Amino acid sequence: QVQLVESGGGLVQPGGSLRLSCAASGFTFNSYAMSWYRQAPGKERELVASISLGGVTTTYADSVKGRFTISRDNLKNTVYLQMNSLKPEDTAVYYCHSRMLPKDYWGQGTQVTVSS
Secondary structure (H helix, E strand, C coil): CCEEEEECCEEECCCCCEEEEEEEECCCHHHCCEEEEEECCCCCCEEEEEECCCCCCEEECCCCCCCEEEEEECCCCEEEEEECCCCHHHCEEEEEEEEECCEEEECCCEEEEECC
16 A cells, blocks of 8 residues: 655754655655645645656745755655755644545655744
8 A cells, every 4th residue: 555654854943954754655656746745733734845756847835945855766765855944934744745646645744843
């Protein structure tokens, strides 16, 4: 079965960095685009970044452009989110996502807290 397992979250001070990882299994990883979403308390889940099958094309939310970088390693079946210059407003649960129609698949989420 499809599994997406995130790791790498934690508590970091403003201006710091974190690298999230999402290990995928149960499907042909290099055949699907991958995305990271986040959900802050009391807010809707929002798309943070996406990456194409081969990793050539990436897209970002305006709020993270220039600070976050999404990448993937198709040999390791893993997608990453490098987060730099973190701000308190980046605090959220971050989810790995893949759309394999007709279903959407989500990881369990990893908490990122940016606070001094």
